[in-house]
Amino acid sequence: MMNDWAGLPATYSDVLRRAMDSLFRTFENFSEGTFIVDAEARVVWINKRYAARFGFADPEQAIGRDCEAVIPNSLMREVVKTGKPILLDILETDREPLVVTRLPLKDDAGETVGAVGFALFDELKALTPLFSHYSRVQEELIATRQSLAQARRAKYTFGSFVGTSAASLEVKRQARRAAQLESPVLLLGETGTGKELLAHAIHGGSARANQPLVTVNVAAIPDTLLEVEFFGAAPGAYTGADRKGRVGKFELANGGTLFLDEIGDMPLPLQGKLLRVLQDKEFEPLGSNRIVRADVRIIAATSADLPALVAAGRFRADLFYRLNVLTIHAPPLRERASDIEALAYAMLEDLSTQARGGSHYELQDDALRLLCAYAWPGNVRELRNTLERAVMLSDSERIDARALAPFVGSGQGGALSASAVQGAPHAQPPAVAEAGNPEIEPSSWNEAMAAFEKRFLSDALRANGGRVIDTAAQIGMGRATLYKKIAAHGIEI
Numbered sequence: 001m002m003n004d005w006a007g008l009p010a011t012y013s014d015v016l017r018r019a020m021d022s023l024f025r026t027f028e029n030f031s032e033g034t035f036i037v038d039a040e041a042r043v044v045w046i047n048k049r050y051a052a053r054f055g056f057a058d059p060e061q062a063i064g065r066d067c068e069a070v071i072p073n074s075l076m077r078e079v080v081k082t083g084k085p086i087l088l089d090i091l092e093t094d095r096e097p098l099v100v101t102r103l104p105l106k107d108d109a110g111e112t113v114g115a116v117g118f119a120l121f122d123e124l125k126a127l128t129p130l131f132s133h134y135s136r137v138q139e140e141l142i143a144t145r146q147s148l149a150q151a152r153r154a155k156y157t158f159g160s161f162v163g164t165s166a167a168s169l170e171v172k173r174q175a176r177r178a179a180q181l182e183s184p185v186l187l188l189g190e191t192g193t194g195k196e197l198l199a200h201a202i203h204g205g206s207a208r209a210n211q212p213l214v215t216v217n218v219a220a221i222p223d224t225l226l227e228v229e230f231f232g233a234a235p236g237a238y239t240g241a242d243r244k245g246r247v248g249k250f251e252l253a254n255g256g257t258l259f260l261d262e263i264g265d266m267p268l269p270l271q272g273k274l275l276r277v278l279q280d281k282e283f284e285p286l287g288s289n290r291i292v293r294a295d296v297r298i299i300a301a302t303s304a305d306l307p308a309l310v311a312a313g314r315f316r317a318d319l320f321y322r323l324n325v326l327t328i329h330a331p332p333l334r335e336r337a338s339d340i341e342a343l344a345y346a347m348l349e350d351l352s353t354q355a356r357g358g359s360h361y362e363l364q365d366d367a368l369r370l371l372c373a374y375a376w377p378g379n380v381r382e383l384r385n386t387l388e389r390a391v392m393l394s395d396s397e398r399i400d401a402r403a404l405a406p407f408v409g410s411g412q413g414g415a416l417s418a419s420a421v422q423g424a425p426h427a428q429p430p431a432v433a434e435a436g437n438p439e440i441e442p443s444s445w446n447e448a449m450a451a452f453e454k455r456f457l458s459d460a461l462r463a464n465g466g467r468v469i470d471t472a473a474q475i476g477m478g479r480a481t482l483y484k485k486i487a488a489h490g491i492e493i
Contacts, residue, residue: 264304
């Protein structure tokens, strides 16, 4: 095969000419109509079928006329003017619509000297399978976008933060104030105190409520993947990268709110990049030279002691000051014990709607005293977990202290006995409430080791205030591994 174009055989031009002629004749024979216009969009040729369709018994009668005078609604003049084809279009006529293709004709210098048009089909039903597939794909795309948009809306409101205690009312007042502003919000508080709920409520009450709310749980993502999670990556930016690239959470949240949960676990190198994005409001995806603007409001949350982390050099002071503009402290449940009854009944109502048969659960007075006598180190999350376990295993819709006692505090190394709270003052929790259950003898080595591991990890987490990153460092275990073991053992954090 010869690759030197200067040395092509003379027959090549003949083959090319014949190919072009054959292609035109094929279209002319099998299409419903064909016509050609010059550089002024005047008809220079039209086949007999097409001419007859538009009222010309003799094609010669159409020659020299403007294309619109021959074919109403023709866009051939636009093709001649722009030099760009219209590959697939629908031409409305006084009869059936036509599916048409329009192509520019150019001279050797590349100048447009005319255009040729082909009416491919005179019945749209010939394209029904294509249109049906296109419509179905469009419907699925719209449904997916709507579902995704709904998933990125606020799921909770200020009314979802149940409680009328002074501490609860103050938190809601501060959160409503934060919703009216654009500054970053820092939510502090122990695990399970409702920081995520407050983040949703603030977004939902803000001017950005109709824009995306995107969440990143910093503690749940390996350090090596966090940068991609935040900023995205270009196609092939790293080994194993998606061929289509990856859109980061900052870009997904553009115009809306980015909720950074457990920001105290963020590695130091990424803290610097986050600070730069907050200051410059732009970033480059990994492996890309593309600049992405980021109009994002930041709400950050952590159960860690950020000032202590700053003092220890584990959290950047400049990032802390950038985030610490509007600070809201979510109070632990033991500081708003008067809310426990309302919280418990709200949770039971939710659990009742999930239960089959429409059960309606009620707490006896001694059960309420039991709940109020416990310190709830796992806060609202632990309260819900306790009630859910009691509901699942209760034989009655009326739950008393005896039915509830085995589950109160069982995830923290021991349950509080019903007798321990007989006569305890309502809604006045003691500083500490711990009593042990009798040890259950394991039946095998594996069970014994699993019980020991669960107890060991529970004690370590409690000693570190539920902070996974500190616990992992203390016991010499990888953070991801610790999360897996927490999930496997059902440990409340």
